[in-house]
Amino acid sequence: xxxxxxxxxxxxxxxxxxxxxxxxxxxxxxxxxxxxxxxxxxxxxxxxxxxxxxxxxxxxxxxxxxxxxxxxxxxxxxxxxxxxxxxxxxxxxxxxxxxxxxxxxxxxxxxxxxxxxxxxxxxxxxxxxxxxxxxxxxxxxxxxxxxxxxxxxxxxxxxxxxxxxxxxxxxxxxxxxxxxxxxxxxxxxxxxxxxxxxxxxxxxxxxxxxxxxxxxxxxxxxxxxxxxxxxxxxxxxxxxxxxxxxxxxxxxxxxxxxxxxxxxxxxxxxxxxxxxxxxxxxxxxxxxxxxxxxxxxxxxxxxxxxxxxxxxxxxxxxxxxxxxxxxxxxxxxxxx
Amino acid sequence: xxxxxxxxxxxxxxxxxxxxxxxxxxxxxxxxxxxxxxxxxxxxxxxxxxxxxxxxxxxxxxxxxxxxxxxxxxxxxxxxxxxxxxxxxxxxxxxxxxxxxxxxxxxxxxxxxxxxxxxxxxxxxxxxxxxxxxxxxxxxxxxxxxxxxxxxxxxxxxxxxxxxxxxxxxxxxxxxxxxxxxxxxxxxxxxxxxxxxxxxxxxxxxxxxxxxxxxxxxxxxxxxxxxxxxxxxxxxxxxxxxxxxxxxxxxxxxxxxxxxxxxxxxxxxxxxxxxxxxxxxxxxxxxxxxxxxxxxxxxxxxxxxxxxxx
Amino acid sequence: xxxxxxxxxxxxxxxxxxxxxxxxxxxxxxxxxxxxxxxxxxxxxxxxxxxxxxxxxxxxxxxxxxxxxxxxxxxxxxxxxxxxxxxxxxxxxxxxxxxxxxxxxxxxxxxxxxxxxxxxxxxxxxxxxxxxxxxxxxxxxxxxxxxxxxxxxxxxxxxxxxxxxxxxxxxxxxxxxxxxxxxxxxxxxxxxxxxxxxxxxxxxxxxxxxxxxxxxxxxxxxxxxxxxxxxxxxxxxxxxxxxxxxxxxxxxxxxxxxxxxxxxxxxxxxxxxxxxxxxxxxxxxxxxxxxxxxxxxxxxxxxxxxxxxxxxxxxxxxxxxxxxxxxxxxxxxxxxxxxxxxxxxxxxxx
Numbered sequence: 001x002x003x004x005x006x007x008x009x010x011x012x013x014x015x016x017x018x019x020x021x022x023x024x025x026x027x028x029x030x031x032x033x034x035x036x037x038x039x040x041x042x043x044x045x046x047x048x049x050x051x052x053x054x055x056x057x058x059x060x061x062x063x064x065x066x067x068x069x070x071x072x073x074x075x076x077x078x079x080x081x082x083x084x085x086x087x088x089x090x091x092x093x094x095x096x097x098x099x100x101x102x103x104x105x106x107x108x109x110x111x112x113x114x115x116x117x118x119x120x121x122x123x124x125x126x127x128x129x130x131x132x133x134x135x136x137x138x139x140x141x142x143x144x145x146x147x148x149x150x151x152x153x154x155x156x157x158x159x160x161x162x163x164x165x166x167x168x169x170x171x172x173x174x175x176x177x178x179x180x181x182x183x184x185x186x187x188x189x190x191x192x193x194x195x196x197x198x199x200x201x202x203x204x205x206x207x208x209x210x211x212x213x214x215x216x217x218x219x220x221x222x223x224x225x226x227x228x229x230x231x232x233x234x235x236x237x238x239x240x241x242x243x244x245x246x247x248x249x250x251x252x253x254x255x256x257x258x259x260x261x262x263x264x265x266x267x268x269x270x271x272x273x274x275x276x277x278x279x280x281x282x283x284x285x286x287x288x289x290x291x292x293x294x295x296x297x298x299x300x301x302x303x304x305x306x307x308x309x310x311x312x313x314x315x316x317x318x319x320x321x322x323x324x325x326x327x328x329x330x331x332x333x334x335x336x
Numbered sequence: 337x338x339x340x341x342x343x344x345x346x347x348x349x350x351x352x353x354x355x356x357x358x359x360x361x362x363x364x365x366x367x368x369x370x371x372x373x374x375x376x377x378x379x380x381x382x383x384x385x386x387x388x389x390x391x392x393x394x395x396x397x398x399x400x401x402x403x404x405x406x407x408x409x410x411x412x413x414x415x416x417x418x419x420x421x422x423x424x425x426x427x428x429x430x431x432x433x434x435x436x437x438x439x440x441x442x443x444x445x446x447x448x449x450x451x452x453x454x455x456x457x458x459x460x461x462x463x464x465x466x467x468x469x470x471x472x473x474x475x476x477x478x479x480x481x482x483x484x485x486x487x488x489x490x491x492x493x494x495x496x497x498x499x500x501x502x503x504x505x506x507x508x509x510x511x512x513x514x515x516x517x518x519x520x521x522x523x524x525x526x527x528x529x530x531x532x533x534x535x536x537x538x539x540x541x542x543x544x545x546x547x548x549x550x551x552x553x554x555x556x557x558x559x560x561x562x563x564x565x566x567x568x569x570x571x572x573x574x575x576x577x578x579x580x581x582x583x584x585x586x587x588x589x590x591x592x593x594x595x596x597x598x599x600x601x602x603x604x605x606x607x608x609x610x611x612x613x614x615x616x617x618x619x620x621x622x623x624x625x626x627x628x629x630x631x632x633x634x635x636x637x638x639x640x641x642x643x644x645x646x
Numbered sequence: 647x648x649x650x651x652x653x654x655x656x657x658x659x660x661x662x663x664x665x666x667x668x669x670x671x672x673x674x675x676x677x678x679x680x681x682x683x684x685x686x687x688x689x690x691x692x693x694x695x696x697x698x699x700x701x702x703x704x705x706x707x708x709x710x711x712x713x714x715x716x717x718x719x720x721x722x723x724x725x726x727x728x729x730x731x732x733x734x735x736x737x738x739x740x741x742x743x744x745x746x747x748x749x750x751x752x753x754x755x756x757x758x759x760x761x762x763x764x765x766x767x768x769x770x771x772x773x774x775x776x777x778x779x780x781x782x783x784x785x786x787x788x789x790x791x792x793x794x795x796x797x798x799x800x801x802x803x804x805x806x807x808x809x810x811x812x813x814x815x816x817x818x819x820x821x822x823x824x825x826x827x828x829x830x831x832x833x834x835x836x837x838x839x840x841x842x843x844x845x846x847x848x849x850x851x852x853x854x855x856x857x858x859x860x861x862x863x864x865x866x867x868x869x870x871x872x873x874x875x876x877x878x879x880x881x882x883x884x885x886x887x888x889x890x891x892x893x894x895x896x897x898x899x900x901x902x903x904x905x906x907x908x909x910x911x912x913x914x915x916x917x918x919x920x921x922x923x924x925x926x927x928x929x930x931x932x933x934x935x936x937x938x939x940x941x942x943x944x945x946x947x948x949x950x951x952x953x954x955x956x957x958x959x960x961x962x963x964x965x966x967x968x969x970x971x972x973x974x975x976x977x978x979x980x981x982x983x984x985x986x987x988x989x990x991x992x993x994x995x996x
Contacts, residue, residue, distance in 0.1 A: 057832035096543035111534035194689040199903035199915035228905035265837035267862025
């Protein structure tokens with residue numbers, strides 16, 4: 001993976017991003033509206049040619065963050081900049097031009113392709129939308145991009161129902177690539193696939209990045225896949241980033257208790273190591289995003305929690321290890 | 337760092353090309369649907385019977401254009417080789433009349449179905465895609481039309497238009513204007529669920545606007561529902577038209593429809609049963625045929641049954 | 647060796663489909679011994695879930711099952727629904743991926759556990775309730791007394807699965823059958839539920855049949871493992887046999903294709919080319935042959951039987967359905983499934 005240049009402006013810059021949803025409270029509803037605090041002030045950058053892994057468990061706001069970057073979800077406040085250009089204030093037509101450089105691959109390989117369109121038409125759709133479809137060269141471009149993702153160009157004439165999950169996911173990647181974007185949001189791109197198929201898609205994504213220099217925001221819950229593909233990793237819990245930094249530091253010396261619990265819970269496919277290592281078993285469940293706890297959001301399940309954790313929210317700041325941690329009592333612990 | 341797609345793409349593929357599942361046969365949606373429809377014996381029987389009756393009627397009225405209105409000199413004759421369905425008290429050849437009536441009924445039903453399909457798809461599509469207040473307004477209007485007794489309105493309206501000469505198309509438009517609500521509700525439900533599917537979101541993320549999403553993604557995916565229910569509207573319209581004609585409020589002489597013939601024949605149902613049985617039987621056969629076709633289309637187009645190699 | 651609780655012999659299950667008969671299971675053999683955790687791994691369509699459904703007689707009506715499934719020496723296959731009822735929940739308890747398949751949304755959790763106890767034991771309502779509270783506590787649910795009155799929808803996914811485990815423990819079964827019990831859960835919740843499952847095993851002394859696609863879960867919990875591919879067991883042995891003395895190229899491929907959370911290198915994942923066969927029609931030769939880097943002409947002609955691996959370190963349980971099983975155990979993992987293998991032949995044999 002290519003090296004990053006710290007002095008240049010980042011390709012993607014997310015600052016203080018907040019996304020709230022209103023739930024319930026229709027005209028005839030007796031219950032009042034509740035506000036779901038899905039994303040609560042998230043900051044990160046993605047440099048050119050880099051992969052940032054965004055991990056967390058369901059409901060932590062990682063997918064919503066991805067959607068808010070894509071402007072598929074309206075940000076309540078905060079800013080999303082691509083190449084220095086603010087996206088949250090653009091209208092639909094202006095955003096359309098940005099979308100050539102900002103593409104997405106969805107989790108569900110069975111739902112993300114229109115079942116009534118041939119694979120070729122699905123892949124060519126971005127060309128049509130951006131008025132670049134050319135009868136003479138269009139089919140060749142589709143063929144090239146199919147080749148690029150490791151599929152026979154003859155698949156262009158097929159319908160999605162004839163393809164396996166892995167093949168469909170490759171089609172989804174091909175569609176995202178045809179406009180030659182700079183930034184790709186990958187929303188759980190392999191979690192619906194069987195392991196042997198998953199490996200092929202992970203390798204493909206790595207190869208594409210090497211060749212094309214695209215940046216990835218890799219949103220996933222699977223810590224091992226994130227470790228494999230990412231340069232840097234951000235860990236989310238209840239709408240906030242609790243720890244962010246270089247992959248090696250996060251995995252070998254995690255400082256936030258939640259990151260430690262998460263890593264220790266991920267099973268290792270090695271019986272001797274897996275049985276020997278210490279497991280941190282968290283108690284209780286993730287609190288509701290409608291009423292997040294005061295102070296540190298992890299304190300209700302944290303074994304280190306003190307009074308200060310309830311009264312004061314820990315800021316995300318650089319700790320000894322050199323990466324950012326949002327904890328009052330950070331401490332590097334080896335859990336793997 | 338530079339992005340050089342052209343070069344990357346012209347290189348030899350970096351992973352082995354995956355050909356699995358690439359058989360010679362193409363399983364397109366329509367091809368699969370056609371195959372399933374062809375396997376459905378009842379639907380094929382319905383389609384063939386329906387087309388045969390229509391073909392005979394068209395040829396017959398083309399060869400013998402005045403046959404259905406010319407009076408013969410034989411009155412109240414039971415079926416014979418000269419008059420397959422017998423004749424009426426006024427000397428009308430019932431076979432010619434029935435064929436002309438069937439033709440008329442089918443034409444009316446298709447006009448009704450076309451109006452219903454267009455209005456229903458537009459209203460339901462708009463409500464389902466835009467949701468919110470537009471949806472509320474459209475659907476409350478639909479509710480209003482649904483709670484008003486259709487027959488009562490038709491009776492009143494057809495009185496107003498009665499005797500205005502060539503009135504069959506008036507009847508067709510009236511029924512059409514009042515029977516699109518069923519399709520509208522179904523299309524709305526279909527759109528509401530389709531618009532939440534990931535591929536619609538994917539299109540939005542590619543920069544597609546509302547019009548493109550509706551016409552390139554939602555309509556093609558809802559087309560099965562639209563076609564099936566338009567077919568069912570055809571049989572519904574035939575039934576409704578017959579009811580009106582039977583009540584003397586639909587097609588009136590000198591025009592002819594099966595419902596009207598049934599009405600004329602009902603008094604002599606016991607004495608001259610052919611006068612009642614043939615038009616009623618033909619009406620029943622036509623409606624059943626359309627119904628079988630609709631059922632077959634439902635099975636053929638039902639996405640839940642589509643081939644999936646999950 | 648102790649007597650097995652369950653003996654499965656030549657189990658075959660067919661389903662009719664639009665494209666022809668699907669041979670979901672094509673001759674599965676295994677024994678389940680007391681107090682062991684027997685893992686069954688495989689990818690979707692390998693037949694692992696169908697195997698578990700066959701064990702408790704929950705196959706779809708259209709399916710035909712042949713062979714033999716013996717529970718404590720008694721044949722289960724061919725028994726009617728009514729004849730199987732006394733075994734379900736009593737001798738064999740079940741845990742499914744979705745806890746809502748076993749919990750009834752209209753009854754309280756307490757009522758459902760009490761009901762499960764009273765279905766097989768003649769105890770008073772009071773005693774059954776006390777036992778239910780104890781079981782919930784054992785399953786790691788805090789304030790069990792209060793939670794008795796909760797309905798399933800008031801529980802989180804992890805808590806529901808723990809309630810299901812409490813129900814499974816209720817009648818001290820001999821066998822617990824868990825089909826992807828943690829697949830729908832987040833990792834930290836998965837760790838909680840797996841922990842609860844261990845408690846349940848200690849408490850009931852039951853054997854566990856653990857069906858999963860996750861080799862990490864297997865590595866942490868199983869004593870013996872069977873790997874399924876295309877409706878058959880292709881390798882079985884102790885976890886150590888399987889992970890450290892792999893004797894089947896498919897198992898090698900599976901192990902190589904998962905990235906490890908502790909892997910530091912930027913090494914490419916080893917991918918298995920092609921796709922698993924569709925299970926329609928007859929199989930000729932080894933079903934994995936089209937994707938296998940070691941395939942020879944004989945692999946396409948003769949389907950290998952599951953035979954004992956004679957590697958000196960292998961346990962007595964280690965068997966593999968590969969013509970070259972003993973060679974495979976000696977091969978370094980990295981030498982298989984390099985990127986040059988080709989995929990174009992896949993799906994032709996079946």
